[in-house]
């Protein structure tokens with residue numbers, strides 16, 4: 001098992017290029033099931049979640065070629081095993097995204113129930129209910145979802161709760177359904193728009209992209225495509241916070257600032273100078289200590305839950321008191337006890353973290369528990385005095401491409417070591 005060892009206290013300076021978005025790449029890779037030919041995906045990040053997705057597609061009969069570090073050729077057009085096995089699904093909840101495309105293309109599918117995870121119970125009831133409304137018959141037994149249909153039929157769907165992957169699953173089911181599907185109260189995350197744009201390039205007829213109401217006119221078939229995924233706004237934001245927490249100044253290239261308003265506004269509020277130029281975002285703290293800020297997570301375009309843990313680390317060393325309220329996942333606080341071990345003054349009250357900023361954190365041995373919680377520990381380690389050792393780095397590798405290389409290029413003292 002790998003660990004990260006960080007000697008903190010060094011302000012980050014320099015420039016990096018962001019990776020392609022994980023949360024765009026995953027649904028688009030699953031959308032390859034819908035095409036009657038191969039797809040080529042450019043700007044894909046090198047992450048373990050991408051390898052898991054490829055392994056899952058391969059286990060069902062797909063082929064892929066790694067054309068370059070960030071370019072994938074995937075042919076999922078002729079699957080011969082319509083089962084998504086527990087052993088792969090359990091490592092990545094987004095595997096549930098095979099369900100919609102498999103039903104649409106093959107009329108049946110058996111997918112392991114993903115189960116809970118460190119940040120909450122995360123049920124898939126809304127995926128299943130909406131698929132039933134599209135004329136799928138669903139049965140859950142022995143830990144598997146058995147789904148079949150004698151033909152999906154467009155319908156008027158209303159999500160009682162805004163959900164990202166369920167919106168994506170239903171879009172992917174509806175593109176090959178008979179007639180028109182309307183998704184009301186759809187999630188508006190930019191990664192969903194990326195999926196829709198890719199599907200339209202494959203021949204789908206989706207309108208209302210990026211809005212609360214998405215309309216899909218079913219088509220007979222979709223063809224292969226070459227598509228470049230959008231940049232990863234969460235990765236970019238995490239590096240901007242890394243610069244802010246260390247009092248440094250960095251530029252992140254290959255960014256789309258248009259989809260990062262809520263995070264960029266909070267960075268200005270903490271006292272950072274933000275400069276936007278075409279596709280790059282620069283942050284300069286000018287050595288200042290950040291000011292504490294209050295945050296409430298929400299669905300896009302509100303503040304993303306995927307940045308909650310990183311901003312908690314930032315607030316931990318900021319000047320003043322603050323509160324961060326988590327409104328999306330009920331248990332996304334696994335980083336709190338670890339940050340406290342590094343000297344943070346944090347108290348959890350219900351779904352709100354109350355924070356009294358301390359002047360500095362101290363290095364400690366800490367444990368990564370999920371992807372974004374792990375990122376917050378890296379940020380805390382970069383700001384802390386002394387040595388921080390982070391265990392279970394595999395959580396980080398799910399969502400951050402070569403994190404220690406990128407941080408090292410910005411001047412961080414960070415090493416990956418094996419036990």
Ligand code: UD1
Pocket residue numbers: 023026093094120121122123124125126127128161162163164165166187191305306328329330
């Ligand atoms: C996606 C993102 C994840 C992000 C999250 C919220 C991907 C691969 N993952 O996860 O990074 O943190 O959106 O922005 O894109 N819910 C139900 N029933 C359902 C589905 C969801 O109750 O059937 C609940 C969830 O438990 C959660 C809330 O709805 O409390 C939102 O979850 P959802 O948007 O579905 O998250 P994911 O799509 O799993």
